[in-house]
Amino acid sequence: MSGEASNDWDPESYDSMPLPHLRWGDRVLAALHPTPTDLVLDAGCGTGRDTAKVLDIVTNGRVIALDRSSSMLRALRSKIGNNERLEIVMGDLGSELDLNYRCDAAFSVAALHWVKNHQTAFSNLFQMLKPGGRLVFDCGGRGNIASIEGVLRSLPEQQLQFDVWNFAGVLETKENLANAGFTDITVDLIKDTIQIDDRKVFEKYISTLVLPFHLAELRVDEQKVFLKDVLDRLPSQQIDYVRLFAKATRPSI
Ligand SMILES: C[S@@+](CC[C@H](N)C(=O)[O-])C[C@H]1O[C@@H](n2cnc3c(N)ncnc32)[C@H](O)[C@@H]1O
Numbered sequence: 001m002s003g004e005a006s007n008d009w010d011p012e013s014y015d016s017m018p019l020p021h022l023r024w025g026d027r028v029l030a031a032l033h034p035t036p037t038d039l040v041l042d043a044g045c046g047t048g049r050d051t052a053k054v055l056d057i058v059t060n061g062r063v064i065a066l067d068r069s070s071s072m073l074r075a076l077r078s079k080i081g082n083n084e085r086l087e088i089v090m091g092d093l094g095s096e097l098d099l100n101y102r103c104d105a106a107f108s109v110a111a112l113h114w115v116k117n118h119q120t121a122f123s124n125l126f127q128m129l130k131p132g133g134r135l136v137f138d139c140g141g142r143g144n145i146a147s148i149e150g151v152l153r154s155l156p157e158q159q160l161q162f163d164v165w166n167f168a169g170v171l172e173t174k175e176n177l178a179n180a181g182f183t184d185i186t187v188d189l190i191k192d193t194i195q196i197d198d199r200k201v202f203e204k205y206i207s208t209l210v211l212p213f214h215l216a217e218l219r220v221d222e223q224k225v226f227l228k229d230v231l232d233r234l235p236s237q238q239i240d241y242v243r244l245f246a247k248a249t250r251p252s253i
Pocket residue numbers: 005009021025043044045046047048049066067068069072091092093094095108109110111112114115
């Protein structure tokens with residue numbers, strides 16, 4: 001595999017994990033302050049945990065749930081069911097999207113580090129906001145999962161493409177957001193190391209959330225060897241997350 005990550009998520013396994021994403025999502029929604037009449041975009045919605053939360057907040061508004069993964073969107077649909085205030089859209093934030101939405105607010109949780117071209121992603125988000133619209137997002141930032149990246153680099157399987165993430169820093173993110181047209185920009189990097197004590201859960205977490213696309217490149221027998229190799233080389237059962245947390249506004253005029 002090369003370039004952008006493909007569609008290979010396992011939604012059932014994803015939702016069964018002890019996800020710090022819950023906290024990250026809550027932090028994003030607290031900063032976004034959706035109001036009851038807002039039209040809100042959830043960009044990279046996955047299985048729709050935060051989509052469902054926003055639907056409950058915007059009681060007289062609507063939510064657009066956008067993702068590039070058909071398996072995640074199917075899981076979202078079965079989790080939330082039919083709701084006339086929800087629109088589900090399959091789309092790639094890394095390619096120019098021509099979607100005619102003018103949202104009051106847009107947010108994204110743990111998705112944008114899977115998009116190599118942030119400039120394109122931010123331009124897409126800008127286009128989908130109305131003037132005065134707010135953007136808040138969280139994703140992996142500079143230094144994220146450094147210990148796992150270090151292990152991947154140390155492996156003999158050099159042929160494995162591990163360049164699937166875009167862990168951007170503060171300055172480039174400010175610049176990319178400004179180039180897309182945003183103002184009132186704030187960007188921070190937040191360290192958030194988690195520990196998963198149970199070895200089996202840790203293994204499943206790493207394969208489901210961190211390395212699904214590395215594993216997808218391998219035959220089943222190779223996957224076991226690769227995963228064991230990675231786990232054996234990791235110094236602990238900690239994941240050294242660093243979150244890129246940003247807020248920005250599309251100017252009113
Ligand atoms: C780790 S999941 C996070 C899902 C959800 N926001 C959450 O917090 O649980 C990352 C999601 O981003 C989506 N994604 C990755 N790259 C994308 C892209 N280029 N365009 C749209 N969605 C993308 C994936 O398909 C996946 O559903």
